[in-house]
Amino acid sequence: MTSPIKPPEGNWWDQTVNRRESIWLGLGVVWSLVLFGWMSIWTRTGDQNPIGETYQVSESEFREKMNAYEEAAEETEQGLVPEGTDVYMAGIRFAWDGAPVVLEAGTQYDFHLSSYDVQHGFSLRPEATLSKQINLQVLPGYEWVVPMTFDEPGTYHIICNEFCGEGHRSMHDTIIVTEEN
Template sequence: MDSPLTSPDGDWWSEKINRRESIWLGISGVWALTLFGWMLGWTEFGEQNQTGQTYQVSTERLREKVQGYKRSAGTLTVDGEELLVPAGNDVYVGALQWGWDGLPAVLKPGETYRFHLGSYDVQHGFSVRNADNLSQQISLQILPGYEWVLEMSFDDPGTYHVVCNEFCGEGHRSMHGKFLVRDYDESAVSPPAEGGDGSSGDGGNADYGGWFTGDASGGATGNYDGTTVDETGSDQVTVTVGAEGNGGPYAFDPPAVSVSQGTTVTFEWASNTHNVLVDSQPDGADWAGHESIENEGFSFEHTFETGGVYKYYCEPHLGMGMKGVVEVV
């Protein structure tokens, strides 16, 4: 038996192929062209295909847009959770490792909204799923450096989960968000906070140089109300890492705490994929924070000896406003 690697004898290339083979080759070619044309037509006329304008945008500019959207939005409390209420029909969502900046939100059924989607870091998937009907879902891709503007409307009230369907790192599994589609009484919506940035207009007890606003690094810290928790005189103080706030488990609790010199502060993880990085500290201080990403159950502590203000943040969720302060007096 000849090897399949051995060339056939004679001028086999010039021989005519069987008529049946010609027919099947012709059918295959026509079908391939038909499918190609079908895809082009379906992209143009198919109502379920997501199209829309795409703009090049820097990470800083995209973050500014999302923070501006959040500052102008009202809030509605549903089952004890605060949700953003868009000021108009534009909804801005920034994807980041590993969360959704601009969510959770509440939308009205049947209303058409313009979703502005973008990424702060790497490629993410934007998959929206109706919690009560998994056949109702869309899956999109979000690329860094671009703002994708899409029109969407949701006829069925309910909870719509937003998950990342593109592996984006070790915290991928925790990247969840949501929005509610429901009718609501406009009188129940709280207006934007004075100053429009989610913080109190006078900065409360301390503004720490605007650290908790969207004018500093990252987003505005929604769970900071201007109050610094007074723990002076305590030997041990605990700060929860990954507490509920800023649209999910993206908060330090308390966000600002005042302690005496020599106080030991323990940082305890209540949720996954967080770290503690130092933004600034007093001259002569030696706090290194904790750079590694850790999960629920982890903790570390530091004894603060040098007086002054220590600003810190969670790197993966800085855009969500996950920032904190330890003030040593």
């Protein structure tokens, strides 16, 4: 008789483990290795990784970068067309500075994400397929450079998904992705 509310009797460490429990332990180890292995392999071979360079940056420094970027960019009715492949975007209660922005499909852009005030959430999805969505945390004091290549043209919607104050729900903007030239 074994009981969880009584001290085990005798040499409990050397008690035999049931064969089916041993098999399950083996399966558990294998599955844990698969989980780790796949995640690790995907960082090398996969196309979707939340990985990019990060720099510490003050609010005013990022504002300066943003100003230089916006001056170089072309303003159109649909939004900013960046000069090169760097795209700057900053959360500020309750808007996205740098958006809307017009980008091309098939080109890799470096998104520079930051915040001027509090934490924000950069949640992005194409209008046509809501199940395709990614979510990145945006922190004040940090500039995160995340490369992205859009493969399908269309309107992509940014929703803030980190609570940033009472007007949080209105913090929305767009990225317009045009056909590849």
